[in-house]
Amino acid sequence: MSPLIEPVLSRTAMEDAALRWRERSAQREARLRLVRQGRYIEAEGIERLLARMAYQGFDSASLSELTDEGFISLQRETLAADFLERAQRSSKAVGRVVVSSRHGVTKVGTGFMISPKLMLTTSDVLPSAEAAEGAMFELGLPHALQPERYFYANHELGFTAVAIEGASSHWCKLAEQEIATAIGHPVNLVHYPLGKEKEVIVRNTEVVDLLSEAVQYRGVTAPGSSGAPVFNDEWKVIAIQRTGIPRTDLRGNYMRRSSGIWEPGDDPADLDWIANEGIAAWTILSRLRGAENHDLFAEMFEPIVVTEEVEEEPPIVETPAPAPPPPAPANTGTTIRLNIPLKITVEIDGTIGSL
Structure with a gap:
């Protein structure tokens, strides 16, 4: 590096x-x-x-006389079938935050979307609106940040929420209660x-x-x-x-x-x-809810709709013999192809492997 x-x-x-x-x-x-x-x-x-x-969905009858042995029997020994699908969707909401300074030093951290237009990171990465003005959020393609639209930094806890340019189709849900873990x-x-x-x-x-x-x-x-x-x-x-x-x-x-x-x-x-x-x-x-109300907050609590891309067969159309191809147009730009590597480490029954 x-x-x-x-x-x-x-x-x-x-x-x-x-x-x-x-x-x-x-x-x-x-x-x-x-x-x-x-x-x-x-x-x-x-x-x-x-x-x-x-919170996990068990009814009160099954919990009326809960013992350690009963708790163990209620625990799921396998992962949900869509576990890796959720992992893939969640990873698409995570990007790299690149902060450039006037001294030429670039700081890098991680951030993730908590709504289609709000990104969350730490205040160590983005301590101020001024720092966010020159920062980029690399989420597949780079997104400029828009602190003038929304910016909130809580230095007591150490987090920052900021609006991005454009919108993301992937974002992550924040657990609302400690009992989520x-x-x-x-x-x-x-x-x-x-x-x-x-x-x-x-x-x-x-x-x-x-x-x-x-x-x-x-x-x-x-x-x-x-x-x-x-x-x-x-x-x-x-x-x-x-x-x-x-x-x-x-x-x-x-x-x-x-x-x-x-x-x-x-x-x-x-x-x-x-x-x-x-x-x-x-x-x-809790702190975000206690901050100044903003229209971007409502999207945080909307359900994430997962859509599947369905490939349809194109209709069959009879066409005449093709004419000679026209001359190739002049190259007026540059095509950039981004390959984003993704390394997954999995531990199952004590055995660690990589995908």
């Missing part, structure tokens, strides 16, 4: 997430241990567990690690902690993933990736992947990343 291209990495967000990770270590590991042992009621609490099962649940991620090609991580990581405004999950990402959507198995967004969490020693020093202490100014790729933290989707949705 060119040295003039800099994947977004917020040192402040990383430090805050690492501190929360250390402070909640005992509580997190105790709850994960209960989940591993199948003691779900202790791990989650009966009220939340019942609410989550109702749970500790131990697998998650899926679509991102641009190091600002390079789009990659999809499928069920290769899991939720390990739920905080009031954040979700922490295992797995390794990289700078450039900031702003990526984190999905549950229904492909609803449960969080927006903000930062990785690096391994630390007992003194709180960040550790390198090889050995030794990572120092400020070192390459972030050398950090020993052990987990990630994202901004909770339901918190983002």
Whole structure:
């Protein structure tokens, strides 16, 4: 990658997430241990567990006397038949955010559509309307941003919503409730690690902690993933990736992947990343609803209509013998063909493979 291209990495967000990770270590590991042992009621609490099962569509009769064994029997052991179709549709709503500065340094992050005209990313990627004015959102083809039409940055949580030029036929639904996920649940991620090609991580990581405004999950990402959507198995967004969490020693020093202490100014790729933290989707949705009302918000809650392209056979038409072809027209432009690579990592029964 060119040295003039800099994947977004917020040192402040990383430090805050690492501190929360250390402070909640005992509580997190105790709850994960209960989940591993199948003691779900202790791990989650009966009220939340019942609410989550109702959210998944189970009737109250099947939940009246729920036990750990009964909970296990109700869980689906296989994925829905349209799981990969949903993955493909969701990935089409995710693009690369390219921010150019007057100093010639280009920052890259990830963003995704939350309605046909609204894109969501982190405030580390787009901190201001001025930054958005010179930015592009690469969603197949590049889209200019329109902060003059709509722009909202919440620096407290760390997210930014902005209007794009034109519209997208693909967008992602934000989960409205925390019960859309749970500790131990697998998650899926679509991102641009190091600002390079789009990659999809499928069920290769899991939720390990739920905080009031954040979700922490295992797995390794990289700078450039900031702003990526984190999905549950229904492909609803449960969080927006903000930062990785690096391994630390007992003194709180960040550790390198090889050995030794990572120092400020070192390459972030050398950090020993052990987990990630994202901004909770339901918190983002709550803040957006509390912000200035806008006509673009209504589209966020409209159902996503999936249409299938049907190929029709053309009618048979009798035509006379063709005339000699006319001279080829002069070349008046340039044809550009874009090939967007997509890497999918899948974990099934502990076996990891790539598609």
